[in-house]
Amino acid sequence: MSETALTSLTLAQAAEGIRSGAVSPVDLTGAYLDRIAALDGRFKAFLTVFGDQAMAAARAAEGEIQAGRYRGPLHGVPYAIKDLVYTREGATTAGSKVLADFRPGFDAAVIERLNQAGAIALGKTALHEFAYGPTGVNPHYGTPRNPWGADRIPGGSSSGSAVAVSAALIPWAIGSDTGGSIRIPAALCGVVGLKPTYGRVSRFGVLGLSWSMDHVGPLARTVEDAALALSAMAGYDARDPASADQPVPDFVRGIGDVVRGLRVGVVRDYFFRNLDPEVAAAVEAAATVLAKAGATVSEVAFPLAAHSSVINQPVMLSEAATYHQGLLRKHWDMYSPMVRGRLTPGFAVTATMYLNGQRARALLTRQALDLLSQVDVLLTPTEPVGAPRIGDDTLNIEGRTEGVVNAMTRLTRPFNLTGLPAVSLPCGFTSEGLPIGLQLAGRPWDEATVLRAAHAFEQATDWHTRRPSE
Amino acid sequence: MPDTNPVGLDEMRALLAREGVHPADAEVAAALPVVASLYEGAQQLEHLLMLEHEPATTFRLPDSPPGAASQ
Numbered sequence: 091m092s093e094t095a096l097t098s099l100t101l102a103q104a105a106e107g108i109r110s111g112a113v114s115p116v117d118l119t120g121a122y123l124d125r126i127a128a129l130d131g132r133f134k135a136f137l138t139v140f141g142d143q144a145m146a147a148a149r150a151a152e153g154e155i156q157a158g159r160y161r162g163p164l165h166g167v168p169y170a171i172k173d174l175v176y177t178r179e180g181a182t183t184a185g186s187k188v189l190a191d192f193r194p195g196f197d198a199a200v201i202e203r204l205n206q207a208g209a210i211a212l213g214k215t216a217l218h219e220f221a222y223g224p225t226g227v228n229p230h231y232g233t234p235r236n237p238w239g240a241d242r243i244p245g246g247s248s249s250g251s252a253v254a255v256s257a258a259l260i261p262w263a264i265g266s267d268t269g270g271s272i273r274i275p276a277a278l279c280g281v282v283g284l285k286p287t288y289g290r291v292s293r294f295g296v297l298g299l300s301w302s303m304d305h306v307g308p309l310a311r312t313v314e315d316a317a318l319a320l321s322a323m324a325g326y327d328a329r330d331p332a333s334a335d336q337p338v339p340d341f342v343r344g345i346g347d348v349v350r351g352l353r354v355g356v357v358r359d360y361f362f363r364n365l366d367p368e369v370a371a372a373v374e375a376a377a378t379v380l381a382k383a384g385a386t387v388s389e390v391a392f393p394l395a396a397h398s399s400v401i402n403q404p405v406m407l408s409e410a411a412t413y414h415q416g417l418l419r420k421h422w423d424m425y426s427p428m429v430r431g432r433l434t435p436g437f438a439v440t441a442t443m444y445l446n447g448q449r450a451r452a453l454l455t456r457q458a459l460d461l462l463s464q465v466d467v468l469l470t471p472t473e474p475v476g477a478p479r480i481g482d483d484t485l486n487i488e489g490r491t492e493g494v495v496n497a498m499t500r501l502t503r504p505f506n507l508t509g510l511p512a513v514s515l516p517c518g519f520t521s522e523g524l525p526i527g528l529q530l531a532g533r534p535w536d537e538a539t540v541l542r543a544a545h546a547f548e549q550a551t552d553w554h555t556r557r558p559s560e
Numbered sequence: 561m562p563d564t565n566p567v568g569l570d571e572m573r574a575l576l577a578r579e580g581v582h583p584a585d586a587e588v589a590a591a592l593p594v595v596a597s598l599y600e601g602a603q604q605l606e607h608l609l610m611l612e613h614e615p616a617t618t619f620r621l622p623d624s625p626p627g628a629a630s631q
Contacts, residue, residue: 397608400601407598411579419580427587434587435594437579438567443598446605453608 093121101261101315105163108155115155115166119148119210122168126213126259129560134232135254137173138180139213144168147210154208163342164322165208170263172251173214174221175306176295177201184297185217185247187230187424188417198295199327200264200306207322215250215263219429221299222410223247224274224498227480229426236279237558238524242477245275245498251309252279256558262310262319268299269406270472270502272307273514277472277527280516280556282544283309284316287534288509289334291320292327300409301332302448303402303506312554313515313544317341320537336535344538349546350384352539355465360395361501364487366475372518372526373471379550380469380543390461390468394454395504399496401450402503404443411436455508459533462510467543468531471501472514476524501529511537513544516553525553565592566599 091107096118099107107113123141130136151166171177174184176194178201183189197205204211216234218226226249227233234253236244244253248265252275255263265272267285276283284307291306298304308319324338356377362370381387411418411433418425418433425433461468478485478494485497505512510531517528528547532540548554567575572595573588583591 394608397604400604403598403601404605407594415579422581422583430583430587431590434576434581434583434591435598437576437581438572438591438595439598440602443602443605446602446609449609450605 091117093124096121097125097258099261100312101167101310101318102163102312104167104261105318108166109160109163115148115151115210116145118166119144119168119212122212122260129257130259132235133237133253133257133259134234135215135250135257135259136170136213137183137216137231137250140179140211143179144210144212151208151210161208162322163318164204166210167261168210168212169204169319170213170215170251170254170260171201171211172217172248172264172266174217174266174297175201175264177211177214180214182214182297184221185219185228185231188421194295196295199292199329200296200323203322203325209322212260215248215254217249218246219426220414221247221266221268221271221297222429222432224270224495226275229428233480236477238280239477239522241479242524243278243480245278245477247271248275248309252276252281252283255279255281255309255311258557262308262315264323265307265309266296267305267307267506268303269402269499269506272305272309273472273502273512273527273529274498276309276514278477278525280525280558281309281311282313282316282513282515282554283307284320284513284537285505285511286320286324286537287334287511289332290336290511290535290537291323292325292330292333294327294329298413300406301413302405302409305506313513313541313548314342314345316513317345317541339538341538341541345541345545347542348384349380349543352385352467352543353465354380354385354387354467354469354543355390355461356387356469357392357395358389359391359393361470364474364490364492365471366487366520368520369471369474369476369526373469373528376517376528376547377469379547383546383550385543385546388465390465392457392461392468392504394457397450397454398504398507399500401447401454401507404439404447405451407436408439408444411439451507454504458504458508458510462533466532466539470529470531472527472529473498474501476520476522476526505531510534511540513540515544515548516556517547517551518553519556565596567592567595
């Protein structure tokens, strides 16, 4: 099989090829390393590439599989790691100068799980500095290039992971999501991004941002691939206080079941305001696709979602300022002015502001759970527009000027505040050729239903098969 | 953003100094509109929570002992 053919395989296809003996983990890993060497100078998706270690791991995986010790679908398949996840090998920079030489010397819990699954870590991906921003613009290491438009932001904070998947430099990658940092770059780069339920994937050994809203999850080319990755990543871990002792199902099993009778709630009241009309049309069309597949589609109201930014502000500002307090005191000048500017106001949050933010989160969550007793999944756009231009601080959407940071996070944030599982998947393109993301969210611990709805949409359309030109 | 800042430049500088960080005046000034929106948002939250009578907590014990679900 040619290198182009190997790097065109989805995770599921590569896994089946490895299981059957048609694909060699060594060839697959080598093909991706060659592709990264050839193209990543342009895409800037990777901060570190584990060339020799990855090839050694691939050879070990191949030997195990040939000896009959096949571990499962991730065995021998390469993946990439957002560079705020601790790894035994190399530095973990968090996209910052402050931690440029930080070597934790141990693997995060999620890496331990992927090692057990036999997955091949190919490298560490770029991100917004300390994951504190939704654009992916990074003044220290360069901004990963959105494969759909070199002058467009990739989205963040998991920018390198999304670009690497979109440009076929890797089959799938780990991201993290505090206000949308998996789903935003997934939507803007035209790939699938899954934020699981809060507590589903351990954050032990993952640099935090706002710990009551931090999640870890996968970015991939297809919904099935995201399900495969999550099945290996998820599980209880006592070292993360938020980790939940919930059974972990095989998220792929049942993903192809019919969606006839599945109740889909379209949330128009907040999520369809101030949208690019092309985005609104694509997401409305997605609801029609699910209806044609047999789902029962209705409109539902989620009025408290309109308060998400106000609820989020004291929680995120103060948790981020608290997390960074020590480093900020010592290394003020090493932070970019952009991130310092987002951290500084956090010191002005009072205890009553923070606690009222947390109380309001409880109200928001209760309303979301009430909705999810009436429908099985909520359907919204992921982003109000296609990827904005690099350097733009504001957007004009339908005659209304809005800051880019607020625009990028306002539709994803409600599901960080509520901790509900949410996926973004491609559902069309703007007339400028920029990807549009569809967001589906569901009940706590019910990623399976969210993935089933997403998979049904994906199977009925071909948006996920579109690839950017090289 | 609101027109008036409930926290002024000197107060914000002093607050940050107490936390051990000492930004230049321009950066302290740049934080003021965000702080102002924080206070405005806090009023909105108070209004939102006015009819909320249930006890709220950010602390809770686990639903089940560790390992119970996997046994």
